[in-house]
Amino acid sequence: MSTSFSIPDVSDPMSRHPKAPAPGEPFRLHHNLCHGCGDDAPGGLHVTVYAGEGFATTAEMTVEKWMMGGPGVIHGGVLTAAFDEVLGTTPLIIGTPVVTGHLQVDFRKPIPIGTTLHFNAEVVAKERRKVFVRATAHLGDPTEIVASASAIFIEIDLKEHFGKYADSASLSRP
Template identity: 85%
Template sequence: MSTNFSLPDVSDPMERHPKAPAPGDPFRLHHDLCHGCGVNAPGGLHVTVYAGEGFTTTAEMKVEEWMLGGPGVIHGGVLTAAFDEVLGTTPLIIGVPVVTGHLEVDFLKPIPIGSTLHFEAEVAAKERRKVFVRAVARLDDSDEPVATASAIFIEIDLRKHYAKYYDSASQSRL
């Protein structure tokens, strides 16, 4: 397997952001209709990401019938979207808003419909505007990974990045 994910030789110094949620507390939503975290997103994943210790986060997602891919198991694209949500939220622990630059997922075992996925993620390094994040997903109370992911995110200025799409009357919280 080829990979574009390799940590830099030296990471920029990182500190937990003073406004990051306390361990165990959830991150607030992007907006109510976000496909990944939005509580009002029709057909959304409804993933809630919680701050962990240091540069880590956790999340859970119920694998529902509409997420069906192969018979009885989650669709790989749905799992990838869930990883994107978890991994993309994790850099907020260091106060860095990001967009996805590169994401790779290793599908290790089938994930049955009706199960609950438990994610653990961490910011592994930062190099200028690049933030390197990795995660693992497990089923229910198992210690055995069913999937892993790694990603490189690019730090952005939210207002500049979304300026042409931002509507002050919308629910967006830029």
Template identity: 60%
Template sequence: MRQKLDYRSVRTPFAIPDDLESVSRHPKARRPGEAMRYHHALCYGCGDDAVNGLHVTVTAGEGVASTATMQVRSWMEGGPGVIHGGILSAAFDEVMGTTALLIGVPVVTGHLEIDFMRPIPIESSLRFTAEVLGRDRRKIYTRAAAFVDGPETAAEPVATSRALFIGIDPREHFASHVANSQRPDEHQRWTKYSSP
């Protein structure tokens, strides 16, 4: 008899190495409880001025961990009454990429995967936990979990994610793309950023 598979039982072969170099909090990293912001005002993930942006808010935690929040708005609908999986992917990307700043490394996404456990209702509040697991030279490994805030749902994750980020120098990485931005003058200043 064949085992019935559904979307909750699929796993991918991406593995986080066992021999990662340990990481520690950068001396200039945001203190626990302080808001963290990596990007600019028009960033789709965290930007205050991004029309239909996610408006994810990331807060520094202890060590190399963070928490984050996001409101699931009606325009984020995928299936009837629930968030689109791509929206949740972008939120995880924002949360974990920003968390890497705790070790003083600006990053871009190399690989990101998600295990979706339950549908996430529209108009709910999401809470994320994230941490940097370690590094292998420029490769930064992270993991995160998302929870729907509420008395009956807050304890069990609705999704988990693992990712590989690549450490970059933003001045070099984005220099040839700044002219394409909606606000190139703002980005001229932003690409000078290279530490927490």
């Protein structure tokens, strides 16, 4: 099934969740073994996502040698997984846990191993259970975009969606 990223003409009302981190503060981990953000995930991406102003977030990830695709640059699938982590965390700023429905990445420039990749993301609309998020990535200069992504996420009930796979303690986080 192919889906295009088309922002709805009218968004459902959105507000920043009262339990969202303050601007500049990191989001809590999904869990310690999360491939995207977990501190204890062997071979994980170790992406750190920070709350921004309004419905925005920023994030950082060190591009490590094991992430190599072409000689000396990040693998496109690793970059896509990093975008999925950043984009999927961003809806928590409005208090909405989500799963990925559609993710599109545009690769603009090679991203060298050994650099720090910076992300800027924002929830741009919500329509019923769909949450529309966009992000860009750069290597320190926000005007030099190396990749961008857009995604549609689907709002879920954590216990209903993951209940048969996880223990209740891991499902209690907002």
